[in-house]
Amino acid sequence: MTERSRTTEPSLPEPSLPEPRRARPGHRDHRPLRIAHLYPSLLNVAGDGGNLIAIVRRSEWRGIPVEVAAVEKGETPDFRKFDVVLFHGGQDVEMAVAAEDFAKKAPSLREAVDEGVLVFAVCAGLQLLGHRYISNAGEEMLGAGILDLETRGGPQRFMQHAACRVTIDCATETVVGFENHSGLTELGPGCQAFGQVVAGAGNNGKDGLEGARSGNVFATYLHGPVLPKNPWLTDRLIEIAVSRAEGAPFTLAPLDDELEHHAHDVALAKAMANRGRRTALEPARLVRGLKK
């Protein structure tokens, strides 16, 4: 593990890997990490753009150059040309617009996923990577079917600080964020959960599962944004993407993450304080009550 361990968490030993090549700051011996940012002007709520900022900064701080391409509505790039695809959350109306367009992007993204391109999806992104989203009104929105999951509109919105345990490459850490969704997601046998719920509702408030994962596709309901305050997760994602791009296992040099860990610990404390409740905030009920 390259991060300091938190006292509450027993961590499993690292698997033995060949001696990793360490990136030296200022010495650019990497080819640029190519990131596709899906629908930045459409799916842009709740600061999820911070995930991109976290990946870019933490790569650059290790001397890994980054190229970011915004992939908007109407654009159908070959996703195999990218190392990382970010697919963030949006509100219902924007999600419907994105869903219609995403159908045209899905075949190429599927090919990229088959080649191991890393995908990180949040909320609406998670839902659209699944088979379908069925709204409360019974309308069906088709997803890419890249993740074996299905989502139905739920009667209430989960809005609270949340935490889950995430295992990547035999290491387990607590990941924290803020959930804000009403969709209820059920995973099929073809994918595993992204994490096990510690606090919050997770996918549906029932089965204790948070998000979904299949190979290098990671999907979560956690906003926050999640990556800036979970540097461990961010670094694992960068390592997976760089390792695949360069065809050799790669481990990032550690950074001084004092501020990141502080932000993580504050969010974790808030999530734990709210554990067992479905919604952190009273006025949330107020607006829901108005939507007849």
Next chain:
Amino acid sequence: MSSQITRRPTGARTDLTFRAFLALAVGKAAARATQMAGRGGGTAITGMVARRVDPHILQKLVLDRGEPVVAITGSNGKTTTARFTAALLRGEGVTVSHNSAGANLVQGVTSLAVSYADLRGRLPTGVLVAEVDEGALPKVAPELAPRALLVTDLFRDQLDRFGEIYAVAEAIESVAAALPPDAALVVNADDPMVATLASEREGTRVTFGLALDRSTDQITRAADTIRCPRCQADLTYRHVYLSHMGDYKCAACGFERPKLDVAVTSLEVVGLDATRCEIQTPSGKLKIEIPQSGVHIAYDAAGAIAILVGLGVSLEHAAESLASVGPAFGRLEKIDADGRSIVLAFAKNPTSYNTTLRALATEGEPRQLLIAASNTLVDGEDFGWLWDVDFESMAPKVERAVVSGTRADELANRLKYAGLSPSKMVVVEDRGDALEAALRGLPADGRLVVLSGYTPLIELRNEMRRRGWTGRYWAV
């Protein structure tokens, strides 16, 4: 034009029940007690206590007596627009009761009525100007039955409270559509979602906006509505004035910005000090200079003028009225701290942050920064939106930043990723200690910029008041 607005006749009984009388008396006493204890203006406590005694007190004081009310709602600019409206009305000889401290939830609006009413429950003859939180509007509006409702804009603000901006739009829509027929609906036509509010409603509708022949902004990642509210196709903008506000058109369905009844036709922002503009109204062109800075100030002034148009009140003294309105509490408010200068800037969502940062950038600020965010019922719980603020443009200017508030953690991390070196930052959660630390590091001729959400800003300002640098925030 007459400048008197008469009460609306209602059949309701207007003599106070014992319960209502008790609510008034107890509410007023609570306000006195908190003010004497120096615990703030008692701006929410009055209404909270009064409603506990009589939950219908606001309705009894306002709706049942047909009191004329102007309600101002939306994401940004409520406080400033309400202050402009109050000044304009007073300038035309109308008596105004106004919640100038910006307490705009149900309790705050109730406080307004309770504190202006006499012990028999009578409000001064004139108009009640109330800024109303967009989340509280559906609860408050039926108790007020406003004579004019202004919607400033709709931006993403506190998604953790409202879920989605569309839920807020829907709530405002239901209130706007149900306005009494004698009421005026005043909408910012430059904001596509606001422009389409209650478009089927019959009754007076007044639109306002900017009609400049140049853009004053570009679409940024903080923009919320850049799709057509009718057909969801992308909107094209002839000019962008502030985030998603501008002169737009939908190529797919033909929807475009409605014709403006009140239009800002020229605009000049003078540093951090003033805004000069020309505003076209149905009764002629006004030339005004306001001692506050920013494009948003022009919107707020145009909105306030549009309210008077909607109420049928003259605008004879508009220019001098607006010239007298300095910054509201924390809106680039300047404070003299024993010879050193502090600028207080209130910022609560990506748009207000970006607007404020842009204004500060015109003077190369902020260099010495005290920045704060706290999670409270008023300020919200989820601060993810900090990642949508353009702190990247601010970071290179900052020489030193003290980061404060109960969410200093998120803020400090955000600033680090915006490019501000942790070596230039110090995290001091306590507001008093943070102010101390910020002033200690301030060069003798330096200017401290305080950027903060609502609650920490009040705390910091109270700290400044204790040092004798400023008056009470509710008296600004």
